[in-house]
Amino acid sequence: MNKRELVDAISDRLGSKKAAAEAVDAILEAIQTAVAKGDKVAITGFGSFERADRPARTARNPSTGKTIQVPATQVPKFKAGADFKNLVAGKK
Template identity: 45%
Template sequence: MNKSELIDAIAAEAEISKAAAGKALDATIAAVTKTLKGGEMVTLVGFGTFYVGERSARSGRNPRTGATIKIKAAKQPKFRAGKSLKDAVQ
């Protein structure tokens, strides 16, 4: 499912216009992004938790030359599914 299909599904489920569903989805994504950028978690009970994971610095290899390179430490967004979501998928 892509973004436009998700907007269509939200509009149908909530019985609102596609424009309103698109604005709601964009606002949700912006709020989650802003919260994660601030270093906090976003927990949606029954659905899951968005959080920022930290990846430590490590060494890797350039696949073309085989030379060893240093990969910097990084922060990346992660998602942990909640129990209700896990149960619904099984």
Template identity: 45%
Template sequence: MNKTELIDAIAEDAGISKAAAKKALESFLSNVGETLKKGGKISLVGFGSWSVSERAARDGRNPQTGKTIQIAAKNVVKFKAGSELETAVNTK
């Protein structure tokens, strides 16, 4: 499912226009991004939680040449699925 399909599904499920669904989704994504950018955490009970973790600098290897390279430290987003989401995904 891509963003357009998600907007269509939200609009249909909520009984709102596609424009309103798009605005709501973009607001959600913007707020998630801003919160994570500030180092915060977002938890949606039953669905999951997003957090930011620091990945340390490390040595890597260029697979073509075998030469060692330095990989810079960076922040990464982590998502942990909630129990309801895991149950839904694992139900046959």
């Protein structure tokens, strides 16, 4: 499911594609902004989003075999909630 399909699915409940698109955009923007600031976003039953720190490391270029230094970086991380996990596993 892509963003357009998600908007279509939500518009059935809201009655308007415009309202659904604005709602999806607002939710995604709020999550992205909070995680970028370093805050944790937890949605009960669905999961949590947070920022994770990846340390600097030495890696290998697979085509040349040469070692390279990869700098430290920050990445988004998602952990599924119990209800989400159970739904995917078919337990619910």
